[in-house]
Amino acid sequence: xxxxxxxxxxxxxxxxxxxxxxxxxLLEVQVPKPGIPADLAFPTxxxxxxLGLSPQQLAQELVQTIQIAPNSLIGEVSATGPFLNxxxxxxxxxxxxxxxxxxxxxxxxxxxxxxxxxxxxxxxSPNVAKRMHVGHIRxxxxxxxxxxxxxxxxxxxxxxxxxxxxxxxxGVIIAAVMRDGKPQVEGEAALIxxxxxxxxxxNQMPQDAALDAEARRWSLALExxxxxxxxxxxxxxxxxxxxxxxxxxxxxxxxxxAYGESFYxxxxxxxxxxxxxxxxxxxxxxxxxxxxIDGLPSFLLQRSDGGTLYLTRDVAxxxxxxxxxxPKRILYVVGSPQELHFRQLFALVRKMGYTAAVDLVHVAxxxxxxxxxxxxxxxxxxMIYLEALLNxxxxxxxxxxxxxxxxxxxxxxxxxxxAVGVGAVIYNDLYQDPKRNITLNWExxxxxxxxxxxxxQYSYARCCSILRRAEIKPTEELDLAxxxxxxxxxxxxxxxxxxxxxxxxxxxxxxxxxxxxVIADWCYTTARDFGVFFExxxxxxxxxxxxxxxxxxxxxxxxxxxxxGLTLLGIKAPEQM
RNA sequence: GAUCUCGUAGCUCAAUGGAUAGAGCGUUGGCCUCCGGAGCCAAAGGUUGCUGGUUCGACUCCAGUCGAGAUCGCCA
Numbered sequence: 001x002x003x004x005x006x007x008x009x010x011x012x013x014x015x016x017x018x019x020x021x022x023x024x025x026l027l028e029v030q031v032p033k034p035g036i037p038a039d040l041a042f043p044t045x046x047x048x049x050x051l052g053l054s055p056q057q058l059a060q061e062l063v064q065t066i067q068i069a070p071n072s073l074i075g076e077v078s079a080t081g082p083f084l085n086x087x088x089x090x091x092x093x094x095x096x097x098x099x100x101x102x103x104x105x106x107x108x109x110x111x112x113x114x115x116x117x118x119x120x121x122x123x124x125s126p127n128v129a130k131r132m133h134v135g136h137i138r139x140x141x142x143x144x145x146x147x148x149x150x151x152x153x154x155x156x157x158x159x160x161x162x163x164x165x166x167x168x169x170x171g172v173i174i175a176a177v178m179r180d181g182k183p184q185v186e187g188e189a190a191l192i193x194x195x196x197x198x199x200x201x202x203n204q205m206p207q208d209a210a211l212d213a214e215a216r217r218w219s220l221a222l223e224x225x226x227x228x229x230x231x232x233x234x235x236x237x238x239x240x241x242x243x244x245x246x247x248x249x250x251x252x253x254x255x256x257x258a259y260g261e262s263f264y265x266x267x268x269x270x271x272x273x274x275x276x277x278x279x280x281x282x283x284x285x286x287x288x289x290x291x292x293i294d295g296l297p298s299f300l301l302q303r304s305d306g307g308t309l310y311l312t313r314d315v316a317x318x319x320x321x322x323x324x325x326x327p328k329r330i331l332y333v334v335g336s337p338q339e340l341h342f343r344q345l346f347a348l349v350r351k352m353g354y355t356a357a358v359d360l361v362h363v364a365x366x367x368x369x370x371x372x373x374x375x376x377x378x379x380x381x382x383m384i385y386l387e388a389l390l391n392x393x394x395x396x397x398x399x400x401x402x403x404x405x406x407x408x409x410x411x412x413x414x415x416x417x418x419a420v421g422v423g424a425v426i427y428n429d430l431y432q433d434p435k436r437n438i439t440l441n442w443e444x445x446x447x448x449x450x451x452x453x454x455x456x457q458y459s460y461a462r463c464c465s466i467l468r469r470a471e472i473k474p475t476e477e478l479d480l481a482x483x484x485x486x487x488x489x490x491x492x493x494x495x496x497x498x499x500x501x502x503x504x505x506x507x508x509x510x511x512x513x514x515x516x517x518v519i520a521d522w523c524y525t526t527a528r529d530f531g532v533f534f535e536x537x538x539x540x541x542x543x544x545x546x547x548x549x550x551x552x553x554x555x556x557x558x559x560x561x562x563x564x565g566l567t568l569l570g571i572k573a574p575e576q577m
Numbered sequence: 578g579a580u581c582u583c584g585u586a587g588c589u590c591a592a593u594g595g596a597u598a599g600a601g602c603g604u605u606g607g608c609c610u611c612c613g614g615a616g617c618c619a620a621a622g623g624u625u626g627c628u629g630g631u632u633c634g635a636c637u638c639c640a641g642u643c644g645a646g647a648u649c650g651c652c653a
Contacts, residue, residue: 036596043595045633055633082633083596127653164653261653288651296649297580303651310653339581340648366582367647404615420615432590435582437646443602444589448615450601451590458615466612509593521591524600531616540612555612577615 004096005501008073012086019065022047038085055082091486097497098485101557109503114155121147123333127164128240129194132386134368141429143333144253145516148568158256165260171219176201188243188387247386252570264316268308271315280351293347314345329359336364363514366437393421396446419572427453430516459527463559464575487550492533499526500561523565
């Protein structure tokens with residue numbers, strides 16, 4: 001599918017190239033800043049230099065040479081100083097965009113650029129026997145959105161939840177459960193009890209060598225496949241996955257796999273052996289396996305006590321994923337504190353000879369701190385848990401719904417509050433560049449005004465409201481043959497149409513930059529342009545019936561495009577709120 | 578000490594080497610006989626931390642510097 005804006009761009013480039021004055025390598029055109037009255041610009045600086053002209057001269061010359069064909073998407077060419085500016089032909093633009101959206105519907109903005117290439121996305125990755133907290137929320141939300149984006153672009157996306165289900169702490173958990181008993185509750189409540197068991201036991205360990213020995217014994221038993229240890233461990237894993245699933249469902253998150261770290265246990269000795277044989281790693285005098293790579297701090301693959309490390313398991317994970325999925329790319333959606341870890345990991349597997357066919361990308365994101373700017377931690381007692389966060393957001397949203405729309409039925413109110421509250425939490429994570437740190441601010445996060453998820457949802461609901469009154473379903477396919485898009489030449493209509501034309505490129509750019517905020521930003525500016533249109537252009541009471549129908553088609557297209565954008569972000573859009 | 582990230586309006590954030598650095602919140606002032614006011618319009622608010630450099634052109638690239646955060650073999 002060649003979308004309207006692509007076709008417009010192609011036409012402009014063809015036009016430039018038929019002047020025979022611009023070398024093909026300098027045909028780069030760009031979208032001008034908002035405020036410049038043009039839709040595509042050709043800066044003449046480089047070409048002018050090549051031709052020995054001043055940029056202004058060249059722009060003048062070109063504007064006189066260029067002939068626009070009838071029926072073109074280009075309406076006007078003008079020279080503004082050194083820029084050659086191209087504008088859409090208003091009537092053809094309207095027709096083209098409404099056609100695009102009508103034809104593609106829920107897939108408007110999607111493409112097959114990915115050609116079915118496989119991308120593995122590694123995200124969320126909570127620890128077993130613990131509640132998910134804000135530390136996981138960014139990975140979960142950003143990771144799922146990136147997965148949605150790449151899927152929309154035609155990639156074969158494999159979502160893997162790399163559970164923290166292994167390591168020393170399980171010895172403690174099993175010892176504690178054996179001593180104090182298994183939690184008799186379900187869901188997140190069970191995780192709270194497991195956290196308490198763990199904390200109580202590990203706090204007592206420094207004073208009681210017997211407890212410490214017991215934990216070590218269980219840790220070893222688990223690694224050796226002891227049935228009792230194994231069963232308890234499995235129960236922890238299952239309980240955690242079930243509890244987390246409640247949160248995932250609310251956030252529209254889902255995975256293809258949840259291979260935990262434990263899954264790779266059997267591969268680890270092979271990994272260590274291989275690195276030693278390849279002379280990439282060596283065993284030091286204390287028995288630890290050390291890797292030294294130029295330009296990076298050295299690191300370990302095996303502790304002196306024989307235990308393996310996080311990084312060792314990550315190497316095994318890459319090898320497994322290459323064999324199993326043959327991905328072109330693996331995305332690690334993990335916080336920026338682990339940047340060095342991934343640089344070391346990627347450098348190591350490159351040296352081991354594994355990465356010829358695959359791009360390894362660490363999509364790093366910043367840290368969330370509390371309202372005072374302090375790091376969040378269990379020990380500080382300021383930790384915020386995901387379920388509690390979503391509940392709080394939902395409760396606050398419910399209060400707003402009660403106030404704004406008291407007539408709504410009770411279960412409708414609850415559904416809207418859930419969409420609004422959860423949407424706000426998601427949007428708080430997606431509206432800005434992921435690498436920024438975030439200081440938690442409840443007022444700002446749950447704001448229902450301005451640049452907020454609520455505003456986007458509200459805009460969608462207003463579209464739906466108009467369509468409902470006109471007795472059209474929000475995503476119903478309109479019979480474009482029966483309407484006249486060419487009537488949509490009001491500035492507010494044109495502005496909105498041009499914005500709708502940009503959704504495909506917003507999705508593409510978001511994928512190239514691993515930056516969901518590009519789509520969030522598109523949603524927001526589109527909602528704003530709809531707001532202006534809404535004020536200035538009556539739909540149901542338009543001057544004529546044909547104009548009313550054309551505007552209804554525009555509202556329908558806006559609703560569809562906005563919904564598509566929000567869906568990629570994982571934000572639900574109710575038709576009434 | 579080394580490495581990485583970030584310094585843009587009072588606050589929270591955009592701006593892919595290009596034109597007059599844009600939004601939201603907050604402040605001030607407007608807009609409903611009319612499709613949802615969770616809205617719309619307008620005003621005020623900037624030496625892009627600082628100093629150099631590269632370039633026709635720098636918030637953007639480079640060097641240095643100041644400030645904030647993070648990381649630096651036996652956690653993950």
